Amino acid sequence: MFGKVISDMMIKPGKSPVFETPDKYNLPFEDVTFKTSDDITLSGWLINGNTDKVIIQSHFGVQCSRCGFTQEGKGMMKNALWTSDIHFLDQAKYLFENGYSVLMYDMRNHGNSEQTDWVSWGVKERKDIVAAIKYISDKDIYKDASIGLLSICMGQGATTFAFGMEEEMKSFNQLKAMISVQPLTYDFFVKAMGLPNFLINSGNKYNKEKRNTDLTGEAFLPYVKDIFIPTLVIQNKNDPMTNLNMVQEYYNSLTVEKDLLWLDLEKKRGAAYSWLGKNPDPILNWFNKYL
Template structure:
């Protein structure tokens, strides 16, 4: 069935193993689990730096986990995103060296985390509950309860955080959350267009999504909720990213009503270029978080 096959391509999480651990990067950490408001058990690492400043990282979706992206097991798709593995522990290392602790966790249906009520990617709508759960975990943690929190929200992580600010009053009201970096926010429609599929296949997939999987991913997605983001936000975008629409990213930025900044990168023409850049170029990330945490 075309509809199911296209739906799987769009919203069924691919192989997203936790393929490395912080100790391989010389980092001290502990394994943690915590529950969302709808009962999903999320799995993560608390990478230990100082106890007064914590970065919560939310990764991109479908083929990613807390530690990043591995080409292993991706078959013909392995070079579609990037030409090698992407190691999110690279940014963990330089942020710990700067004095931060990090909570790196797997979104529902990814990595070692549990399945949601729907085992599909919802492009941030259900995953917003994971962001709130992560923030609450740190806010209520005995060692970190007085910490200031920064959000490092990548692609679907940015979508999830944006939905959370708009739909979860407790996040917006939490005074411990001080700032966010949104890396390449992307609405679902442009992601699908980037797959290069004929419109009849896309329509078939979307029809199956809605009818059989109760997932509707058409329209503006999280964009109406950008105005609800209540903390200073840095938006990072590779101008050569083939999977996005720069006018949409500009709309995201323009809709922010807080102190904000846009960092446009000139990188290779692949979606994953900015994610790889993130772990290798600490200066702007350090400067932004250092200003607000």
């Protein structure tokens, strides 16, 4: 019983509604869908700015969609991540106002994208980021555009897995820069939550035996060295749901031009996600430098 409860909390889909749309922010957009290499249909928005530079945003996992996080339906856990809804359209708006087009999409098992089995914390979702990049690079109006990646938590895990495991990534010459927001592996997350070992072990056993999913181990960390574009890492140093040494290891393993921005925010993981939409300068400065 305990194993299923832990497993459901960590990898069960269906907790990430698309709760608002770009028209609320007066952003011009179109609804788009595209397929992954393993035939999963992904749903998203293409916010049409200039055609010379595009940002692809990949959201965090389980309780998040392309537009962010809503407390609605989260019950007793609604304040665990953050004290209010998190609006990723805030950063879409300032990116658009500064000349960028923005692709915001739901990873598989999130939002309005196809539901398959279980959230894999980036392993299978790596194919989603490849599909998103391919979708943009194959569009005629963006064939000469520079592409930046705004990859958040599980979104950056998926992106890092893609750099290391998907050969097609090497062919995307339009990729110019990435911002990696709060990288986090499954192992460090469950330990930081303070769960006793017997619960962690029970959840891991249930994942493996009942759901054919193994999230233990180094996860994406061995693939950080394969990232080939300049990368800014952003991390709230007061985040209680991570291991800061792991974040430092991620940064140290980067072999490209890089920077690390430590934030001094409230002691909640969601503080950095909320900060992202309200502090455009570091984001724009990084992307403007390379795109």
